[in-house]
Amino acid sequence: MGKEIKKFTIKHPTLEDAQAITDLVALCDIEDIGEPDITLSDVLDMWNSIPIETDAWVALSETNEIVGYGFVEVTGANRMDTCVFVHPQFKNRGIGSLLLDKVEERAKVLVEGKEGPQKLMNQISFTNSAARKLVEDRRYQFSRLYERMKIELEEEPAQVNLPEGISLRPFQPDHDEETLFLIYDETFQDSWGYTKKDFSTWISQKKSDGYDPSLWFIVWKDSEPVGFLMSRMQDDGLFIDLLGVKREYRKHGIGRALLLHTFGIAYERNQKTILLYVDSDSLTNANRLYQQVGMRPHSQTAVYMKELVV
Template sequence: MTNFKKSFQITPASMDDASEITALVIDCDIADFGQPDFVLEDLLDILGPLDLDKDTWVARSGERIIGFAFVEKTGEGALMSFGYVHPSYVGRGVGTELVERIEERAAHYAADHPEQGWVLCNAIPASNESARTIMAEREYAFKRLYSRMIIELTEEPVIRPPSAGIEIRPFQQGMEEAVFQAYRESFKDTNRFYETSFEEWMEGKSGVHYERNLWFTAWDGNELAGFIISKNFQDHVYIDLLGVRRAWRKQGAASALLLHVFKKAYELGIRNIRLSVDASSLTGANRLYEQLGMRAVFQQSLYQKDLKINK
């Protein structure tokens, strides 16, 4: 058997690699989805909070970057990872070794805090057979399917007001704690929720692309009913979180919040809006997005495994 590991080297990523890694991810997107879904700003957003020496890897064949992976802590006992292998190098062991590096790093996270139960998640393109094979070989279990949805705005959106009594307001300084508590309530029964402190949560929502003029809130008198948090990548707006507290659901707050983001993006000259949604969302979020004109362009599968801690 050919030892493919001798044909490439694994090293930590560096900021100097950012442009080439971006080109790699774009090539992977085109192969898996038929179109790119990644820009340099996305990568800089990813790399910024990470310990590059410990949490990132690039695979090189000679001077060329042919693979990239990273792992990040997303909550207490929860790790998330992504990996990419250039289509020309699939089947040569690159993906397998990147996953091995991810799991080695994940084991260190778990060993540092053995009092918690740890899980490691890996998101892959749903149609990528090679990636699915690696997940099976490494004993990951399929958890759920996510759809990436987009809309290309061709005209200025018309705001549909929510039910009487609910008012949409721009996010203002001083609303942070109320939004955090609304996040905890509206997401606590979903797979996207994890326990974290207010300070840690806000730090995660304070990157350069989290423009507050694309955040909106829904109020019923003095009660915060819902919120939307978005990121501005200049060529597109990405909706990061949309939450409505249970008592105010099905009253038009979610669609009104979305339309306010659509309208603001249009005013800024941005026509492309994107988000990811659980394809089996209990709240029917994907149907809401479709009603507002968004369409699914591709899907990603989430796989998960429990980390065993060696004592």
């Protein structure tokens, strides 16, 4: 007889489950990359973007321990993203498949009535070969590799002088929101996987848990915004969320200036660890810029894509 498969219960999480889910994902991170890459604020921030009563699931063991977690998030007009996590001690018991079933069922509901190809993107630690095989068996195609880059500041960073007529200014809350969104939308059209976003949804998500306007900056050429950077403090360091520069102003030191200015703010606040994620095949060679300011690859995330039939 084959090995008995224990039964697991799948349900939607509640806010009271947030810490247990954080602990679960941290265990998965430790197994995959050697250290946690998640905080409680990350989970709560994500839950500000999705209705967990319909778009997130946990798997419970027979003793009601959370041993699996998955979610699906609408991230653009034609794109959804998902991640699925399984407790290291409960792998190879069908939990990942159960959660992916829920994700894909819900994704098909979410795309009903939409036009054009609908893509479901699944993000997996590159070292998790079992998870990669699972999605490959379900007809997901490998699309991209993202690097988690990191630097530990040993001294206060030098500042960069911008070209004449170009200035770096702090973001002004309740004034610069639409300007920031417009420059984000323009600069990120050069990034892989770009999809049009709704302003009000985007800004409300960015102003959720961990929002600190003193860590947002806009670069101006006279009265024209030409670059921006958005970051936030996390338990494990300062995380650079978004950085963009208009095409015609690239290779003028603007991205470097934004990074080093942000590094300086972090150093002043006694935060020496800086983190970010970048596309390994960035169309704008962003990973080269990050290497030039001293950041180094720390781990990799594989992105798999599945086109949904509407």
